[in-house]
Amino acid sequence: MxxxxxxxxxxxxxxxxxxxxxxxxxxxxxxxxxxxxxxxxxxxxxxxxxxxxxxxxxxxxxxxxxxxxxxxxxxxTDVNISDLSHISEVRRTLEPLAAAAAAERATAEDRAALTELRSRLDTAPPSGDNTELLRVDVGVHRSIYGCVHNPFLEDTLISYDNLATRIWCVFLPRLSGMAGHVDEHVPLLTAIVEGDSKKASELALQHVVGFERAIRALI
Missing domain, CATH: 1.10.10.10 (Winged helix-like DNA-binding domain superfamily/Winged helix DNA-binding domain)
Known part of the structure; x- marks a missing residue:
């Protein structure tokens, strides 16, 4: 026993x-x-x-x-581009909600970790490796989700970000401006660290919409 x-x-x-x-x-x-x-x-x-x-x-x-x-x-599973609109619909709702919640709920330890992450993003030289940039993107998203301190919402956010990332991967060889997409996280992290939930929500929404727009431009 x-x-x-x-x-x-x-x-x-x-x-x-x-x-x-x-x-x-x-x-x-x-x-x-x-x-x-x-x-x-x-x-x-x-x-x-x-x-x-x-x-x-x-x-x-x-x-x-x-x-x-x-x-x-x-x-x-297969990656179906037809799922993009469904995935984006969920993310357009949940990502701004999560960013605002992170800005409000992040602990002092969370904010210190996000500040360090922001510093690394801000000072790192631009990478020409889209795969590595996408890994960074995924890591930043997961760091933000952890600051929400809601395990149910966190699991849901990770799940949909994973599905979106698989779509990104299909188009990686044809994508340009991936570094700029990752750089969008710097002001988002700043808003969360500073506790500006409204700004964090707006930036998160812009990020998700930008993702969908970039993929649709290649379809």
């Missing part, structure tokens, strides 16, 4: 580890849309058992990143 209880945190940690690695590979299209998920290879690569992998895949299926078919296996 005691052994089972003591093993639960370890099992949960392994599932989270597998989930985080798989999620980010799927989001960045390192696992291509439609590609089968090889559980055995992942077990070997990540050094975890069958259960953590399968628990992680169940969660990823709920987040629309993988799809499981009876007797066929589990596959990375």
């Amino acid at each position: 005691n052994t089972r209880v003591n093993d639960e945190p370890a099992a949960s940690s392994l599932t989270e580890q597998a989930y985080a690695v798989l999620r980010d590979r799927l989001v960045m299209l390192e696992i291509k849309p439609g590609e089968p998920i090889n559980e055995e290879r992942l077990r070997t690569e990540l050094g975890v058992g069958r259960t953590p992998i399968r628990e992680a895949l169940k969660r990823l299926e709920q987040e629309r990143l993988v799809v499981a078919y009876p007797r066929r296996g589990t596959f990375a």
Whole structure:
């Protein structure tokens, strides 16, 4: 009985580890849309058992990143550009809400972390690597979501940002101005750090609308 209880945190940690690695590979299209998920290879690569992998895949299926078919296996979901309007509709509502909430609720520790992040963005030389810029974009979004201090909203925000990022990845080779898109985070982070919820909300909305406009220009 005691052994089972003591093993639960370890099992949960392994599932989270597998989930985080798989999620980010799927989001960045390192696992291509439609590609089968090889559980055995992942077990070997990540050094975890069958259960953590399968628990992680169940969660990823709920987040629309993988799809499981009876007797066929589990596959990375396709990226459907037709989903852009639906994803953007949700993000146009939730991203400004989250930015305003972050400005109001961020702790002193949160604000210090965002200030450091803003400083790194502001002083870093422009990168010509769109993939790396997109990773930075994802990281900034997740940092802001954490300052909302609402785990339900945070999970929802991350899920939709992941879906939007997969669409970005499809168009990365053709995108220009990606550095400018990431630079938009500097004034947004400033507004949150300074507790200006109205400004933060406005900037977050502009950021989401800009994303949709940039993708539609390439369709």
